[in-house]
Amino acid sequence: MAYIAHIRKSDLEHQSVEEHLLGVKILAEMYGEPLGVKHITGLAGMLHDMGKYTDKFKNYLYEALENPESPPKRGSVDHSTAGGRLLYKLFHTGRIDRYKGILAEIVGNAIISHHSYLKDFLSPELESNYLNRVRDKEIEEYEESVRRFFEYTIGEDDFRLYVNQAELELSEFMGRNSSITLENKCMFLTKFVFSALIDADRTNTRCFEEKSLDEYKRPHFEGLFDTYYSRLMKEIDSFASYSSSPINRLRNQMSEQCDRFAEKPSGIYTLSIPTGGGKTLASLRYALKHARTYNKRHIIYVLPYTTIIEQNAAEVRRILQDDANILEHHSNVVEESDEDDEHMEGMLSVREKLKLAKDNWDSPIIFTTMVQFLNVFYDKGSRNIRRLHNLSESVIIFDEVQKVPVSCVSLFNTALNFLNLYAHSSIVLCTATQPALDFVEHKLSISPDAEMIKDIQQVITAFKRVEIQDCATDHFFNNESLVEFITDRMGETKSVLVILNTKSVVKNLYQQLLTGISEIPIYHLSTSMCAAHRKKKLDEVRELLKNGDKVICVSTPLIEAGVDVSFECVIRSLAGLDSIAQAAGRCNRHGEHVLRQVYVIDHEEENLRHLKEIQKGKQISKKILIDLKRDSLCHGGHLLSVQAMEKYFQEFYTDFKSALDYSIPKLGQSMTNLLFGGLANNKYYQEYATNKKVRLPLFIVNSYQTAAEHFNVIDDRNTSVIVPYGEEGKDIIAELNGAERIDDFSKLLRRAQQFTINLFDHELRTLDKNGGLERILDGQMMVLRDGAYSEEFGLDMENDSWSGLELY
Template sequence: MYSYKLFSHENIPLITHIKNVGDRCYKIIKNKSVNFSYEKEKLMYVSKVMGYTHDLGKGTKYFQKYLHQMITYKKSDVNEKLRSHGLLSALYTYHMLKGFDEELALMAFTIVKRHHGNLENMDVEYTIDSVKAKNVKKQIKKQLNELEKEEIKYILEKLGLEYIDEKVLLNGIEDIVYEAFEQLNEIQENNDLDKYIIYKFLYSCLIFSDKEDAIFHKSNGIKYDIPCNVVDKYKTIKFKGKNSELGDIRNEISKDVEDGIKESNNRIMSITAPTGTGKTLMAISAALKLKEKLKKDMKIIYCLPFTSVIDQNYEVYSEIIEKVMGKDKVTNDRILKHHHLSDIKYVSEAQNYNDNKAKFLIENWNSQIVVTTFMQFFNTVFSDKNSQLVKYNNISNSIVLLDEVQSIPFKYWLIINKLFKVMAETLNIYFIFITATQPLIFKEDEITELISQPKKYFDKFKRTKLHINLDKIMYSDFLVEMEKMILEKKDKDILLILNTVKLAQSTYKFIKDMDLENTDEYFLSTGIIPKERRNRIRQIKIGNIQLDKFTYTSILKLKTKVKANLKDKITKLNKNKRRKLVVSTQLIEAGVDIDMDIVVRDMATIDSINQSSGRCNRENRGEYLGDVYLYNLTNEKGTEYNSFIYDNYLITKTKEVLEDKDVIYEEEYLNMNKQYFEKVKKDMTEDDSKKLIKFINELKFKDVANNFKLIDVQNKISVFIETDDYAKAIWNKYKEIMNEKDVLLRKERFNTIKKDFYDNVVNIFKTKVKESEEMGIAYVSYEALNGSYDRETGYKMEENDVIL
């Protein structure tokens, strides 16, 4: 029996690891319904060879010494280049596949070479000058001289691969340079997005399998067991005996969507429905019904533009599973949320994880239903980063729900149109775009609307009317009008949405100074720490609670102390309901589920105006009970405040749609939205998208990533606000963790406090931050709180600040 001496990781023989990785790569592709320009069997073989060869470079004495020193002493004196294994392993990969398929061999060479790094532009990757080639050859020769050849031969024999002579490997460096140069010319003339997708898919298969085996030493499959009618069952349980006009409309729309799913053969679909029509339940039900129709195990990836909404939607979906399948079935292999503040905790029926294993399972979306952000999804689609592309293979065989798609910048419409159509076919993805204001990303013959007649439902809603005044109004005059409205509408809950924090803060102070009776004032902006924002939103929402029979029955099931407190609060609210005045920035549009009588909105784009209207008479308490007032605020110089926030092109198109109109009723919103997006599409520049398409065709992975920014990068800095003893304890813990010398351990320890830490963090423009940075973040101590932070209005801004 052969005694293996080479190891890939601590106590893991090299042959065990590379065989597991190769077999896992092969299995991933075998189980996927992918449809590339290459035969599936060909890709399966190439991926297996990549897995079998990706760590052969660890067979040198240099690496084995490095591994031993790191395990024993946590440090090593072995030369970094000589202990590296990517390039030597890649040479083996290339020669194993050269005779099989030259193009795929070169692709595999680059993937293996980069499997511990990020993807590079191919013009950089494939351009090697003579000096560099000479240095590479010198390095490889040294590594080959210290290669444990006997064991490598034995390993390759066991894996069914031929041993490559060291002379062939060395001479092959020039061959690769020549072949790369030839292929680079072909790539530069390429007009096929397929190559970009297959490159990232194969890369993801390898790095995913490599990391999974290194962490778990086994694969982590998902058993798909969520019933396709789970939402129907949930609604029967949840709303039994509760009938309302709004509920009937919601059920009618859901039935319409279900019928649309049955009839559609398109991979790109849309759901266009008014705000407040239960899209959260409708979307997941549609995806499950589509999965049932396809008769395939498909991951459901539900994407939202805002982190703040993810938690509430995740809770809804968790409740669905709990009510129908049982509380013990609410596990992360069934429902998972993932954003940058997610807890590093993964619970399955078999085992619980709260370490690197949990991190891997969460970040790679190991679940039947994933609730995540646009940022996470689009970063995966357009990124060049190893850490983000590791889950790229997991978006294949999936149903992707993109909610509130109107938030996608119009400059990216063309690239999303082109790329998603190819991804849908090659990776077996079904896209469903969900919104009340459907942007014209796809032509009518490219996308299937699942609601047969959206206008029918928009016509049924007569909740709000939009009062339009595009004339410029000085802020001081606006305040006079607001004072009059607030005093006249004494029984109305009013929401004011301003375009800048400073403007919102000033407006809130003005209202507070009115010293109103029987009124609760609330202020919301991103300048307030997240945990306090959530608390205020809960307080605003609780004022809407009416103690009906259904609510009362639910309260009776609660624990005695909680039940008594909640009943007491609700009873008091119902006996003496206080009026609510809320002042906010655009933050309130981010899916915050509140219901107001009047909404006042500073000038914005049509889609934002629509979202603002969705906070008014949301529960359809009566016909046209909701009034939405649009003002065009200016400063003393006559500059419109919207110009600090919105693209002038979009504001111009909004004004074109709204000009010569005094009032628009809700049933007319659909047509208003359509006119707006038609105008935007007609005259918009597609230069940004065309540049991205060019980079994708040329396989310039880094340039693609650098030029796709879903949210414009702003020069902001994070500020930790210490408002109480718990925040002080978290800050002290953070300082302790940051002094940890081991980078990986430091990151792991920070993950344990990450959510609590960022609950106390606001992001402010660097030029406006008064505090100095401490360990990568600015810090406001409890003792210095009054100088920098107001508990009601948040971080104290300068007079000319316009932060959202």
């Protein structure tokens, strides 16, 4: 009698449990191959739905089929525990072999969690959610499901041989890199196995539903990278033929150094090209050359702001002449539910189809944000972690890496070390202002001779295009006096860019400028606008700049990191030195003039009470400005020297030392302790032994679920909302409402990235109360109503907390 995993809605075709388990096993093995753990990931795939070998689950499916309006009770059949229990009973009881015991824990946790998120081996309540499932829970028809698994899927002898191969892989994995702790290795391997299982399970289910077998061939892009490299070199050669300015000659020299550097083995490297030095194309040249040389599968750009994603992705698409294979991933448009979705099996609902839609970063070139990258490793829910395995065998470029949030520095460093040392990825830290990422306990394992550019101090001097004018140490500005200052500057120049720290002050200044200056175009930019909206505004600004017309632009810091604009004058509200340096990169960017002015001001109307990192950066920068006023030769003689930057970052990280490991005050714990703290400093492990007078019978005692539930890259979690900007934004919302096929959802979700904004919880509540929000697709997505989005400001709500929104 056949046991059923899924029933296809279109033709009521059945997928047997055997077909599903073996199909997921094949995919999971393929995903595990880069780390040398194919049998570990394959074991998870082979066992994950073993609990469907029951009459009760079969009856559950038939009942759901016959009564679609009144389906069986949610969670009435547990089919995900059985596989984890089998591993526990076979290899974690009696006389336990160390590596088989760890294998049972790592793979078993992935299996029992594949409809939610990884369980705590030990929770703050001193409970083991893992043991509660694999050891203690009552499971109906468990013995029958074991017997049927060995009868239909794999023989018991072959299964034990397969487990032995997985054990050898685990032993080899754990034996590598003695500088990394066992707990650290276990955590990353567990998350990698979980990622491979989630993606393999959803991919196999989607292929069955869509009658497709394409996913069983893992895409390789070597030929595509060859084509891309040729097209990029054609573009670079064209620059050399029509421009011989000193700036362009320097850019070309640094680009050539990146090309030669690409022949080195994969490592963690730095690319400290000054602002305006052509980092995007130079890093792309390195990435394509390195990917061709070392057979990498992806090139991934991780950027701090969505603004840079829009610009850089558009530029790369133009040069590489490819729209289809370059993915922009700004945010998660589909809401991630906290509840266990084990009941969602058989006939697929809209929610299930959205979950199965391709969202796994399997494109050759990917542009995403720092928030999304960190969420892959540390945030709750299965949608984020599904992408983790696709970070292996990649070239990953972190543009403006100095924007790593302070609380996440240790987590960031450990993730990069894993990707380089285990996942065979090459990491490039690309910025004009390299932060001191090794000035922490969990240090970054930067490669020897890591810097790609030679004689960096000479390059910085050669690139000097601006002078920093200190207007911050003697007096304060408000928006009224700033309007007068801008008016005076417009009498001397044709274009002024003003960058302030908070959205409310930016908006207020923009409105005052509109009142006071009528004959000059004035633009306002913030992340209250969706990506498509900001792109349109920036294109208009660029056209005015290109034509030499007068223009004023007032913006939050979104414009300063990598956006390719060149104003004759920049005014920057006091912040960290890295922000001031980035703002300076928007002035005289291409050396059009001999020298131009960047004015640093102190704005008294900015409320930085909740923006601690900006506030601290501002204080340190002001101290350095005062030092330079007293002694013009200190700190290298100018505000943006290498010496000043080193002084700035060392003091910045020292002041935030207690926060670098992502403290969770509510628990009196850090994320690093919860995820990979050893037994000696694991508070819960010690309390368990004291209270229960017995040692917890596990090799891994860390709290993966608790850590994920408390993780936010920013202090307040955001929700992505689709906005009805322009005809395309409205069309996407309408098409999503009418979509049925999983492939249609996949395509529409990609298009929707350009039409989303991210809102704090209090903003969502206000909009909901005022009727500004609409929920579509069974409540799985939220969209703004027309009246809540304006052509001038985007979402028009007062909010000083720009920093969180900027990161998305």
